[in-house]
Amino acid sequence: MVKNRVAATVEELAVPVVSGLGLELVDVEYVMEGGQWFLRLFIDKPGGVTLDDCQWVSERLDKILDEADPIPHSYRLEVSSPGIERPLKKPGDFQRFRGRLVRLTTFAPLDGQKRFTGRLLGMREDSVLLAKDGGGEWSIPLAQVASARLVAEF
Structure with missing residues (x-):
């Protein structure tokens, strides 16, 4: 499925960025909602992530995604905490x-x-x-x- 391939490609690109900042990449979602595509990355660290953490990842990853161009159409990039009820994936x-x-x-x-x-x-x-x-x-x-x-x- 294309959605899974995009998420897997983005995960490969994002892990070095996220881990380089001392953070953990919890999950990557690539979904369509309300007729618009969203690329969501969920990051975490002991004690929780800050707005600055999300902004740093977003800015660095935005440049990498522009160069690699794994998504052929427009989308919104969102980086956030997985929340208190975070998913367990690994x-x-x-x-x-x-x-x-x-x-x-x-x-x-x-x-x-x-x-x-x-x-x-x-x-x-x-x-x-x-x-x-x-x-x-x-x-x-x-x-x-x-x-x-x-x-x-x-």
Whole structure:
């Protein structure tokens, strides 16, 4: 799919810029909304990102994207924080956020369900481990994870 190729190309171009500034590239989205294309990058760092972080990434990446020209039409570039309920995308995310409450959806039902909410225990081999509320745990193959997000706790 073209959208996925654009996001993958932009991710390759963005990782050196973002990591060079001491930040983490959490996700890249390339979507059409209201008849307009948006290229969204979500960045993070311990303690959270600032408006200056977003501006620095946007300015540096804008020049690189103009040169590489991976998108043949007009679009809006947005750089922001992933927010308090950030997505978990990489295997390292599931280790890094151990102990946090997570909401996870699978592509196909596992144990008769596709939606899971539990305390993240980390990973074992290629599976995400979630603690069940009443005890026990789910072992969910990473390949089956459609989406995973932190759940805000107050």
